[in-house]
Amino acid sequence: MSDKELLAQRFEEHRSHLRAVAYRMLGSLNEADDAVQETWLKLSRSDVSEVQNLGGWLTTVAGRVCLDMLRSRSSRREEPLPEQQDGPIRLPDPVVSGPGGVDPEQEMLVADSVGIALMIVLQTLSPAERLAFVLHDLFAVPFDEIAPILGRTSASTRQLASRARRRVEGAAPAADTDLARKREVVDAFLTASRGGDFDALLAVLDPDVVARSDGGTLRPSLLRRGAQDVASQAITFARIAEAARPVLINGSPGVVSVAEGRVVSVMAFTIRGGRITALDILTDPERIAGMDLDALSG
Numbered sequence: 001m002s003d004k005e006l007l008a009q010r011f012e013e014h015r016s017h018l019r020a021v022a023y024r025m026l027g028s029l030n031e032a033d034d035a036v037q038e039t040w041l042k043l044s045r046s047d048v049s050e051v052q053n054l055g056g057w058l059t060t061v062a063g064r065v066c067l068d069m070l071r072s073r074s075s076r077r078e079e080p081l082p083e084q085q086d087g088p089i090r091l092p093d094p095v096v097s098g099p100g101g102v103d104p105e106q107e108m109l110v111a112d113s114v115g116i117a118l119m120i121v122l123q124t125l126s127p128a129e130r131l132a133f134v135l136h137d138l139f140a141v142p143f144d145e146i147a148p149i150l151g152r153t154s155a156s157t158r159q160l161a162s163r164a165r166r167r168v169e170g171a172a173p174a175a176d177t178d179l180a181r182k183r184e185v186v187d188a189f190l191t192a193s194r195g196g197d198f199d200a201l202l203a204v205l206d207p208d209v210v211a212r213s214d215g216g217t218l219r220p221s222l223l224r225r226g227a228q229d230v231a232s233q234a235i236t237f238a239r240i241a242e243a244a245r246p247v248l249i250n251g252s253p254g255v256v257s258v259a260e261g262r263v264v265s266v267m268a269f270t271i272r273g274g275r276i277t278a279l280d281i282l283t284d285p286e287r288i289a290g291m292d293l294d295a296l297s298g
Helices: 003-012 015-026 029-044 054-076 116-123 127-138 143-150 154-171 179-195 198-204 227-231 234-242 285-289
Strands: 205-214 222-225 244-249 252-259 262-272 275-282
Touching: 003 029, 015 029, 015 054, 015 116, 015 127, 029 054, 054 127, 054 143, 116 127, 116 154, 116 262, 116 275, 127 143, 127 154, 143 154, 179 198, 179 234, 179 244, 179 252, 179 262, 179 275, 198 205, 198 227, 198 234, 205 227, 222 227, 234 244, 234 252, 244 262, 262 285
Parallel strands: 205 275
Antiparallel strands: 205 222, 244 252, 252 262, 262 275
């Protein structure tokens, strides 16, 4: 085996980990794959003979690649905040798998309860905050290894991560973890939606629930707050509920809606205290068409 082949083999051992880092940084599965490929190109052009911890080296390189991508995205102002009310809503890419369990190749992507709610909050952080928080809090990279990527001191980097942590904890507190109980809540929501039962919807929705729908450039976005306002969209939810099929979205119970043999929407639920605190619905036909959902629509 040549040196290049050996290097490629060692890189493949870290690919799933690097994709997980990039997904948390970018919120896009396609961009995460691009970042991983760029990391490989940088590795293939570097002399790593003296690198003792290749996994750590690759993680910091991937972090730097993602930071550059986020900064470029911010400078173009193409990515609206997830709750921007005067423009389109942009939800992070959901990781969708069958109801029986997360696919092995997806396990790293959704490890440590990385749900849609957390991914949405991460989108509101500055690129530097996001890097410091993701690398340190989610992947245990020391601050003195993150600091050079940002061109900051370790103390300054620690402050960035601390600020990001407070925002994450405030906006995305821990959700329920009992999958069976969460599926019951989702089923109760679907039943109430199908029947147009306003009171039953109120019973399953948290008083401060937020509903977001990302229709991309082809369909309107939607943002509703509060149980009364969200329940008033029962007709919209009824259409989804009638064609709903159970799936796991980022490891948590959700549904896809199927029409004429193809997925037309993906709905994620955030559940705390037995009630739905967030509904995040992807209806963008372009993004859905780019997702591997054939097994779920058959």
